[in-house]
Each structure stands twice: as C-alpha cells, then as structure tokens.
Amino acid sequence: MAISQMVGASIKRREDPRLVTGTGSYVDDIPQTAVVHMHVIRSSEAHARILGIETGRAKEADGVIAILTGKDLKPEFGAPLPVTVCFVPDKKYPNHYPIAIDKVHYVGEPVAIVLATSRAAAEDAGERIEVKYQSLPAVLDIEKAIEKGAPILHEELGSNLSYDVKFAAGDMDAALKEADVTIKQRLIQQRLIPIAIEPRGVLADFKTFSNKLTVWSSTQIPHFVKVWLAVILGIPESNVRVVAPEVGGGFGSKIRVYPEEILTALASRRLGRPVKWIEDRNENVKATHHGRDQIWDVEIAAKKDGTVLGIRPTQWLNLGGYCSQFGTFQVLGMLVAQGAYKMKAFDGRAVGVFTNTTPTDAYRGAGRPEATYLIERVMDLVARETGIDPVEVRRKNFVRVEDQPFTTLLGLTYDSGDYTTTLNKALEMVDYKALRREQAEKRKQGKYLGIGLSTYIEICGLGPAAATQAAVGVSLWGMSVVNVHFTGKATVIIGSSPHGQGHETTYAQVASDVLGIPVEDIDVQHGDTAIGPMGMDTYGSRSTALDGNAVHVSATKVQEKARKIAAHLLEAAEGDVVYENGKAFVKGTPSKAVTIQEIAVAAFQTSRLPKGMEGGLEATTFFDPTNFVWPFGAHICVVEIDAETGATRILRYVAVDDCGTRINPMVVDGQLHGGIAQGIGQALFEEAVYDEAGQLRTGSLVDYLVPTASDLPSFELAATITPSPVNPLGTKGIGEAGTIASTPAVMNAIVDALEPFGVKDVSMPATPQKVWALMHRNGGTKR
Amino acid sequence: MRRRVAVTINGTKHEHEVEPRLLLVQYIRDVVGLTGTHVGCDTSNCGACTVELDGHSVKSCTVFAVQADGAQVTTIEGLAQGTTLHPLQQAFWDEHGLQCGFCTPGMIMAARQLLARNPNPSEQEIRVGLEGNLCRCTGYHNIVKSIQAAAKVMAPGAERKAPAPVS
Numbered sequence: 001m002a003i004s005q006m007v008g009a010s011i012k013r014r015e016d017p018r019l020v021t022g023t024g025s026y027v028d029d030i031p032q033t034a035v036v037h038m039h040v041i042r043s044s045e046a047h048a049r050i051l052g053i054e055t056g057r058a059k060e061a062d063g064v065i066a067i068l069t070g071k072d073l074k075p076e077f078g079a080p081l082p083v084t085v086c087f088v089p090d091k092k093y094p095n096h097y098p099i100a101i102d103k104v105h106y107v108g109e110p111v112a113i114v115l116a117t118s119r120a121a122a123e124d125a126g127e128r129i130e131v132k133y134q135s136l137p138a139v140l141d142i143e144k145a146i147e148k149g150a151p152i153l154h155e156e157l158g159s160n161l162s163y164d165v166k167f168a169a170g171d172m173d174a175a176l177k178e179a180d181v182t183i184k185q186r187l188i189q190q191r192l193i194p195i196a197i198e199p200r201g202v203l204a205d206f207k208t209f210s211n212k213l214t215v216w217s218s219t220q221i222p223h224f225v226k227v228w229l230a231v232i233l234g235i236p237e238s239n240v241r242v243v244a245p246e247v248g249g250g251f252g253s254k255i256r257v258y259p260e261e262i263l264t265a266l267a268s269r270r271l272g273r274p275v276k277w278i279e280d281r282n283e284n285v286k287a288t289h290h291g292r293d294q295i296w297d298v299e300i301a302a303k304k305d306g307t308v309l310g311i312r313p314t315q316w317l318n319l320g321g322y323c324s325q326f327g328t329f330q331v332l333g334m335l336v337a338q339g340a341y342k343m344k345a346f347d348g349r350a351v352g353v354f355t356n357t358t359p360t361d362a363y364r365g366a367g368r369p370e371a372t373y374l375i376e377r378v379m380d381l382v383a384r385e386t387g388i389d390p391v392e393v394r395r396k397n398f399v400r401v402e403d404q405p406f407t408t409l410l411g412l413t414y415d416s417g418d419y420t421t422t423l424n425k426a427l428e429m430v431d432y433k434a435l436r437r438e439q440a441e442k443r444k445q446g447k448y449l450g451i452g453l454s455t456y457i458e459i460c461g462l463g464p465a466a467a468t469q470a471a472v473g474v475s476l477w478g479m480s481v482v483n484v485h486f487t488g489k490a491t492v493i494i495g496s497s498p499h500g501q502g503h504e505t506t507y508a509q510v511a512s513d514v515l516g517i518p519v520e521d522i523d524v525q526h527g528d529t530a531i532g533p534m535g536m537d538t539y540g541s542r543s544t545a546l547d548g549n550a551v552h553v554s555a556t557k558v559q560e561k562a563r564k565i566a567a568h569l570l571e572a573a574e575g576d577v578v579y580e581n582g583k584a585f586v587k588g589t590p591s592k593a594v595t596i597q598e599i600a601v602a603a604f605q606t607s608r609l610p611k612g613m614e615g616g617l618e619a620t621t622f623f624d625p626t627n628f629v630w631p632f633g634a635h636i637c638v639v640e641i642d643a644e645t646g647a648t649r650i651l652r653y654v655a656v657d658d659c660g661t662r663i664n665p666m667v668v669d670g671q672l673h674g675g676i677a678q679g680i681g682q683a684l685f686e687e688a689v690y691d692e693a694g695q696l697r698t699g700s701l702v703d704y705l706v707p708t709a710s711d712l713p714s715f716e717l718a719a720t721i722t723p724s725p726v727n728p729l730g731t732k733g734i735g736e737a738g739t740i741a742s743t744p745a746v747m748n749a750i751v752d753a754l755e756p757f758g759v760k761d762v763s764m765p766a767t768p769q770k771v772w773a774l775m776h777r778n779g780g781t782k783r
Numbered sequence: 784m785r786r787r788v789a790v791t792i793n794g795t796k797h798e799h800e801v802e803p804r805l806l807l808v809q810y811i812r813d814v815v816g817l818t819g820t821h822v823g824c825d826t827s828n829c830g831a832c833t834v835e836l837d838g839h840s841v842k843s844c845t846v847f848a849v850q851a852d853g854a855q856v857t858t859i860e861g862l863a864q865g866t867t868l869h870p871l872q873q874a875f876w877d878e879h880g881l882q883c884g885f886c887t888p889g890m891i892m893a894a895r896q897l898l899a900r901n902p903n904p905s906e907q908e909i910r911v912g913l914e915g916n917l918c919r920c921t922g923y924h925n926i927v928k929s930i931q932a933a934a935k936v937m938a939p940g941a942e943r944k945a946p947a948p949v950s
C-alpha cells in the first residue's frame with residue numbers, strides 16, 4: 001500500500017451537514033404526490049384461527065380506497081417469505097406469508113390492510129374492521145412449548161420443535177472426569193426489542209404500463225429486498241429497484257425482507273398508485289423482530305488451578321411465531337462460544353422452538369453477545385469457584401499470540417489476535433490492583449464496588465463466499481465500482497448499505513489513498529439497487545472488511561490501468577512507470593509526471609490509448625476474503641451498587657479494542673460508544689415481557705427502557721491494532737463489538753459487587769428490585 | 784370542523800385549515816413540508832420531534848397544531864444562517880455527535896434549550912437535561928461532548944469565530 005494519508009485519519013463525516021440541518025431524507029420525508037396510505041390491521045390474539053374478517057362498514061368510511069385480507073392477497077404470493085439456512089440446514093419451519101391467511105401466531109401479525117387517502121382515514125376505517133377469531137391456547141415459554149400436550153403452532157410440523165442439533169468436539173465426559181471443579185449454571189438471555197429510533201417505513205411505486213416497481217424502504221438490505229420482491233411478486237428482477245434512503249438505525253432489526261415491503265408493493269400494483277406505510281412505535285415493538293430470547297444451560301469442567309477443560313452448553317432459542325429470515329443466525333453463538341480460550345472439549349447443543357411471540361432474528365451481535373456472555377460468565381464462575389482472580393483465570397486459558405492462527409475445537413480459525421496485550425492495557429487503565437484494594441476498603445464501609453471483565457473475541461466480516469454459502473446459505477462478498485470521471489474526480493459505488501456507519505466518508509478515504517484523488521473529489525454512493533451490479537448489504541459488522549476492501553481492490557485496479565495509460569502517454573515502458581499520490585512518472589523522474597486528471601482525459605479520448613485498450617477508467621470488484629475476521633478486546637466495567645436501593649451505577653467503563661486497521665478512528669470509537677451502550681441496556685434495563693395471553697406488556701418506550709444519557713457514563717477507550725491478514729486493508733469489524741463485550745463486563749461487575757452476599761449469578765436485566773432482593777434474601781446477612 | 788391556524792415557522796408565516804386533532808409535528812412535516820423534525824414514538828418519550836414553541840422546547844407530537852395558532856415555532860431547519868451552521872450543528876459535526884442522524888434534530892433543539900437555560904452545564908447536567916431525548920446509536924458520549932463544545936463557543940463573551948460555511 002502506498003504511504004497512507006487518509007486511512008487512519010479522523011476526518012469529519014460528509015454525511016453530517018445534511019443530517020444536522022434536518023435536510024436528509026428518510027422514507028417518510030420523500031415527497032410523493034397522490035400517495036395512498038396503508039394501515040395494517042394486526043392480530044390482537046397470540047394464537048387463533050381467523051373465522052372471518054368483516055370489512056363492509058370500514059369500506060364505507062371516508063377516504064377508503066380498498067381493504068385487503070390474507071385471503072384476497074394469497075393468490076398473488078409467488079413464494080412465502082424467505083428463510084435462510086443459518087447454521088441449521090435441516091430445521092423445520094412453516095411457510096410464512098406476509099399476511100395471515102387463516103391462522104395467527106403472535107400478537108402483531110398482519111391480518112388485513114386498509115388503503116386510504118390519508119393515514120388518519122386508514123386508521124379510522126381500521127377501527128371499523130371486525131376480525132372474528134377462534135382463540136387457541138397460546139404457548140410463550142421455550143420449555144413449555146416442547147412439553148407433551150403443548151398447543152402446537154404449526155400443525156403441519158407436528159410439534160413446536162424446529163431443530164435439535166449438536167456442535168461437539170473433544171471428549172466432554174473425559175473432561176468432567178479429569179475436573180476438580182464442575183459447575184452447572186443456567187444463563188438467561190432475555191428477549192430484547194431493538195428500537196432503532198426511526199421505525200420502519202416503506203414507499204412502493206408500481207408503474208403499471210412499464211411493469212416497473214420502485215420501493216423505498218428503511219432497510220439494511222435493499223439488495224435482498226429487491227431479489228425477493230421480484231420472486232414473491234413475479235416481476236422481473238431487472239424491473240425492480242429498491243432504495244434505502246437515509247435509514248435511522250438498524251441494529252439488525254431492518255435486516256429482513258419484511259411483510260410490509262411486500263404488502264405495499266402488492267397494493268401499489270393493484271391500485272396503480274404509490275403506497276406508503278410508516279410504522280408507528282406501538283407497531284414497531286410487535287411487528288419488527290425481537291432479539292435474543294434464549295436460555296443457555298452450561299456445564300463446566302475445570303481444574304483447581306483455573307484451567308478450563310471443557311464446557312457443555314445448550315442453547316434454547318425462542319424463534320417466535322415463525323422462523324424469521326435469519327432466525328437461526330443466533331446459532332452462530334454456539335460456533336464461537338469457545339471465546340478467547342483453549343480447552344479440550346466442547347459439547348454444544350442447539351435447540352430452536354416456536355412460541356406465540358414476535359419472531360426473533362438478528363439483533364446487534366446476533367449470537368455473539370450470547371456466546372460471549374456465556375464464556376465470560378464461565379471464566380468468572382470458575383474464578384469464584386477456585387478462588388483465583390478472574391484476570392488470572394483468563395490468562396491461564398487464553399489462546400496466545402504464538403497459537404495464532406488458532407483453530408477452535410469446532411474448526412474455525414482465528415485470523416489473528418493478541419489477547420494478553422489488550423487485557424494488560426485495560427488493567428493498566430483502570431489500575432486494577434488499586435481498584436481491588438479500594439473494593440476491599442469500601443466493603444468494610446458497607447459499600448459495594450464491583451469489577452467486571454470481558455475479554456471477548458468475535459467473528460465478523462462475512463464472507464468468505466464458500467464458507468458463508470455452506471453455513472448461512474448465501475454467498476457473501478463485498479462489492480465496489482470505482483469510476484474516475486473525465487475531470488479526474490471519482491465515484492465509488494458500494495454494495496454495503498450504511499445506516500449511520502459513515503461509509504460515504506470512510507470509503508472515500510480508502511479510495512483517496514490508492515488513487516491520490518482528494519477525498520472531497522470522491523463521491524460514495526450506496527443504498528440503491530439501480531446504481532451498481534449487486535450488493536450484500538450491511539449487517540454482522542461486515543461492511544468495512546468486505547465492501548471497504550472491495551473499494552481498495554477496485555481502486556487498485558483503476559490505478560493499474562492509469563499506470564498503463566500513463567506509460568503510453570510518457571512513451572515509456574510499462575514496467576518503468578510508478579503511480580504515486582495521483583501522479584504517474586518514470587521511476588526517478590517525478591518532475592515529468594502525468595496527473596490522474598490528464599490520464600482520465602486520455603481514458604475518454606480513446607484514440608490516445610494504447611492499441612487494444614478499451615476506454616474508461618473504471619473497475620468493479622466482487623471481493624472474497626480468505627477467512628472471517630476476528631476482532632477482540634478487553635473491557636472492564638466498574639460499578640457501585642447502592643445498598644439501600646439495589647441500583648447499579650457504572651463508575652467507569654474502560655475498553656481496549658482491536659479491530660485491525662482503523663480507517664477513521666473517530667467513526668470506530670463512535671461505533672464502540674453506541675455498541676457499549678446497547679450492551680449496557682441489556683444488562684441493566686431492557687426486557688420484553690409478555691403476559692400469559694401473549695400480550696406484550698412492554699409495548700411502548702414507557703415500559704421498555706432503553707438507556708438515556710443520564711443512565712450512562714462517558715467511556716474510556718483505547719486501541720491496539722493487529723491488522724487482519726485476510727484482506728488488503730487489514731480491517732476487521734467494529735459495529736457489534738461494543739455490544740458483544742459490554743453485557744458480560746457489566747454483569748460480571750455486578751456479580752462481583754455482590755460477592756459478600758454469596759451471589760454467584762444475577763439474571764438480566766439487573767434491576768434495582770432484583771439486586772436488592774438478592775442482597776436481602778437471607779434477611780440481609782452477608783456470607 | 785376544520786379550524787384555521789396561523790403559525791410562524793422559522794420566520795415564515797403559514798396559514799392553513801386543519802383538523803383539530805392534527806398534531807403540531809404532522810402540521811410541520813405533512814402540511815408545511817419541513818421534514819427535519821422526526822417522529823420516533825407515540826408516547827412522548829423519544830424527543831425526535833423536539834421544536835421550539837414560543838421560546839420553550841416542546842415535543843411537537845404532544846401539541847395540537849391548533850394550540851400553536853399564533854405562535855412562533857423554530858425547527859431544525861431554522862438554525863443555520865445560509866450555509867453557516869448554528870454552533871450546535873457545527874459541534875455535533877465536529878465531535879461526531881451523530882450516526883444515523885434520526886435523533887439529531889430533536890437532540891440539537893433540546894440542547895439549544897438546555898444551553899439557553901444553563902450556558903455552562905456540567906457533564907451531569909447535560910446528561911440529565913437530555914433525558915427526554917433518546918439516541919440508540921451514539922451511547923450519548925459524543926452528544927455530550929458536542930454540547931460541551933458548543934457551550935464554549937456560545938458562552939457569553941466567548942470570542943465569536945463564526946464557523947466556516949459548509950460549502
């Protein structure tokens with residue numbers, strides 16, 4: 001790589017001027033005339049047969065254009081909603097249509113749509129629709145759902161069990177025999193609601209006489225949506241264009257082909273008019289998928305010196321009412337639950353179950369937070385049981401630098417990583433020894449300080465194509481087009497679809513370094529399926545490792561062509577010409593250079609090109625890396641528990657993260673801040689709760705608590721940089737690392753604070769009530 | 784049933800016949816066409832819709848348009864002078880105080896009120912002052928820094944170095 005100037009620079013984001021002035025365009029901001037508003041009537045029942053839908057009175061209401069039910073629309077579905085393999089090829093799952101046909105399986109499932117001249121008219125008419133249900137017993141609990149005699153959601157499957165599969169290697173029974181210490185623990189991953197601050201929204205415009213469909217959607221995956229709109233609606237894919245305009249956060253919740261994308265498109269095709277649907281928050285909490293909702297049971301075999309010999313985890317996953325598109329992606333947790341540690345045996349089992357709840361799917365981290373919570377709690381449980389400091393237990397079991405590239409028991413190979421160095425740095429930042437002394441002092445005064453560690457690793461950067469095809473069911477790669485214009489400015493088109501990550505800025509930095517074109521002369525375009533060949537979109541912290549590198553490769557191809565053109569213009573041998581900082585010259589004579597601007601002109605004045613060379617200065621890349629990337633780091637959380645109220649206050653939060661090369665460190669830190677906050681949210685505040693009838697009790701932001709500014713501290717961040725060897729930029733991913741790492745750091749700190757009370761585990765969220773009760777369960781006496 | 788309202792938004796007077804149930808945020812967005820004010824909830828919790836109404840910051844999803852009859856409203860679109868950003872907008876840009884940007888207009892409007900009341904807030908005062916505004920992207924870290932930076936620039940007596948125009 002040429003001397004890097006932009007990669008590594010914290011330049012300000014070019015996205016921001018439009019966003020801070022309120023002039024960015026999210027779906028609901030797109031001007032559109034004669035638009036029809038869609039309102040979705042959703043099931044009020046968790047489990048019921050639809051006996052009939054009475055729409056007569058509603059149809060007469062002011063402004064109503066049409067009312068459509070599942071029965072009306074069924075003939076128009078060329079296929080059900082997609083479900084991908086996601087680590088469980090043989091799972092059982094039902095056909096899932098965008099709207100219920102004769103049965104509903106969760107509260108919030110679409111049962112009818114009202115199309116009207118205004119949103120208010122559609123909602124008013126909706127009040128007049130009567131859906132007759134025959135209620136069926138609902139099942140909400142994972143374990144109850146697979147008991148004999150449980151009500152069955154999808155009769156055609158015979159039971160509520162989707163899959164029960166093993167992920168095992170090594171001899172766990174032998175490990176248990178060899179162990180001095182065995183521990184069994186149940187760890188609950190409560191159900192979470194993603195809550196992107198912009199709810200979802202779709203605007204679909206079908207042009208009847210050209211058979212062309214344009215859909216604007218608040219989605220992370222415009223390219224996937226394009227393919228599936230074509231398949232489900234039976235429109236040639238070449239006639240479908242999907243645009244993700246400004247998207248107000250995703251966190252995994254916008255990574256699915258959603259019913260409303262299909263329904264607005266179908267309605268637009270029927271009416272020959274644009275149709276818009278904007279989700280309100282009350283819908284969002286039920287209609288947009290949830291995350292987590294798993295039980296992990298683990299059995300641990302360890303020696304009294306702290307060596308972990310093996311673990312036997314079982315993951316019970318609540319899939320909800322259907323198997324969502326990436327619903328079993330959470331099983332990835334099983335594949336990476338070994339964490340940063342060596343062990344001899346891993347005996348995993350993953351079970352997936354249907355219940356009458358909103359479907360679950362990817363939510364920031366998707367499987368990796370669960371895995372990290374498991375293994376980082378395991379380390380602390382072993383520490384507690386053996387009486388060894390949690391730092392030492394981690395050191396004892398760490399994969400070392402000299403073990404890299406390390407292959408796990410389940411056969412995944414880490415690309416790189418130096419876990420000891422990040423840990424040491426974090427310990428230094430908090431002054432660990434002094435902290436432990438302070439903790440001991442404070443305990444004497446009846447104050448409960450807790451110190452929690454999380455020395456996480458994570459897998460991201462999905463591709464490689466072959467591995468993801470086998471494991472996930474989709475070939476994942478990065479895509480870019482780099483096009484230098486006549487005047488020497490450039491356009492970069494990418495296959496990722498950012499929604500807050502700043503790709504417009506960071507990818508310009510990448511291209512600028514290779515081409516020597518100033519960043520401000522490079523425009524980065526994304527989120528529109530009409531502008532590039534194809535994309536694999538944005539999720540799983542994949543964009544920079546894939547599409548970022550695709551930009552690098554395309555820019556390098558363009559540079560190579562520019563060098564060839566320059567050689568011709570300079571009448572020099574190709575091998576003698578070098579390209580540096582936007583200029584090409586014969587080695588040793590930089591004063592006689594041709595600039596990229598001059599080369600670009602020649603590229604379009606094609607008679608000036610070498611014989612046989614085509615015009616243009618453009619390259620396209622489908623980048624396929626050789627492995628996944630594996631970021632890692634050490635987070636330390638220091639909490640104080642209020643003995644009176646049980647409330648947890650985070651005193652310090654220190655994070656040392658290594659995501660390889662940092663293209664824009666400011667953006668990387670921002671991703672970490674938000675990620676850490678979301679992980680803290682799971683640890684302390686967030687939980688989706690259903691009542692026995694399957695009604696969501698946490699159905700608004702009044703009841704479902706996402707962290708506010710006053711709930712959080714400022715974060716202390718530091719970095720180590722271990723470039724990934726599997727891509728040319730050396731980048732890894734960072735979008736989810738904060739969330740993956742922080743939940744166990746906080747929970748380990750809380751359990752540590754409560755050590756004097758004999759508390760070995762606290763379930764999430766660690767609400768003041770719960771913590772207070774644990775402190776007082778023996779009448780307040782300490783151990 | 785429709786009622787006539789006259790509302791001055793960012794210095795421009797608008798007059799319309801509206802339904803009494805129309806929310807101010809819907810009036811601003813759908814009738815007047817200023818879409819910088821966002822809607823993130825239906826329970827007055829997220830603050831994405833924060834605007835200034837006669838000198839007070841309000842959640843415009845909690846006010847009916849008819850209640851704003853005769854009022855002066857400032858929205859996010861009213862802050863920049865030409866292409867020169869308001870110091871808060873500039874600070875959010877400088878300090879990476881936003882990611883997806885959806886909460887940002889409401890956040891900036893709330894911060895503007897916060898600084899009007901308390902020109903030199905501590906970190907904790909800023910955090911408490913922002914309790915009515917949710918951000919899911921930034922963990923608030925850089926939002927706090929942005930407001931601190933803006934407070935310095937906006938402080939009475941601070942040397943007013945106007946930020947350079949955006950373009």
Ligand code: FES
Pocket residue numbers: 821822823824825826827828829830831832833842843844845
């Ligand atoms: S939209 Fe007004 S507070 Fe959420």
Ligand code: FES
Pocket residue numbers: 197248249500880881882883884885886887917918919920921
């Ligand atoms: S920047 Fe996305 S919600 Fe605040």
